[in-house]
Amino acid sequence: MRQFLGKTLKNDVMNAFGVTVLPAGTVLQAEHLLVLENHKIDNVSVFLEIAEMKEKKESTTPHAVVKGVVANAKKLYHSFHETGVVPVNELQDEVIPAVQDIANHPNIFVLFEAVKAQDDYTYQHNIGVGVLSTLIGKWLNLSEESLKALTFAATLHDIGKLRIPQEILDKPGKLTEEEFEIVKKHAIYGYEILKNTQGVSYRTALVALQHHEREDGGGYPLGLGSDKIDLFSKIVAIADIFHAMSSKRPYHDALPFYEVVRQMKEGYFGKLDPTIVSVFLDNILTKMVGQKVILTDDRVGEIVYINPHEEEAPLIKVDDEFIDLSCVRTLRIKQIIGL
Structure with a gap:
């Protein structure tokens, strides 16, 4: 096993129960090898990153790729x-x-950090929801054709906001009841835009x-x-809420991780x-070990x-101290950094 010291994991390593014991991107140290031995995992080489593939240009990091696609969108x-015409071909090409490429990143926590909106929320949100919806679609084992249709619909889900005054969308304080009623109209505007656009399926309009x-x-x-409610709409609703809560918006900061999970669970x-x-x-929760x-x-x-029994309250190692968050109720996970 010691020959693997210093090597980087290309993929998540899971035990016999399907729980991730070491995430993709981990640089193997002695304690990691002990974890692998304890879980009786000896075929480590299949998880390793090929050395020559490790050198990546800065322009291909998830953050940089997301920034580029947001600018293009x-x-x-x-x-x-300007034209009133949805550029369908350009969006699809x-x-x-x-x-879809971004959604294939092996470490979902790096991915989550990359798609979080920090500024220019409207455009970053469209791409973030597109990526997260694609992830969910993959986890639901959608066909390749359905997955592409979902990605397209999710990325365009908020197109109706282009008809909402920008000063309302960017308002730093809480919206008035009248302003919120205006914002709510984006769903109908999006439907009207997309159902009248050649080359766009009716299902895409339904998601909007x-x-x-x-x-x-x-x-x-x-x-x-x-x-x-259409299946795609249900998927996009979950991606929409998760991304909105995880991102900085004009009227509130990103919520801490534990609060996002708690509220998503309440959504059950x-x-x-x-x-x-x-x-x-x-x-998400089964891939947290090692993060x-x-x-x-x-x-x-x-x-x-x-x-x-309480996945969002795991055992944490801080320096030489172990903290069980299910027992220490004054502490929670504010952010998963991603390796």
């Missing part, structure tokens, strides 16, 4: 503003393949219309119940499709064990 959205509908009928604009009951939320959270985290007291640690 922004340019295309501006062309729609330039933006959608890039969004339905992504704020909720399972219990409490959403907008039509108050539809679960059986009336009535608001969001429980099966899709379960798949989404399970795929670097920032705690709510700003200390940096590493996740070493997932509590199966």
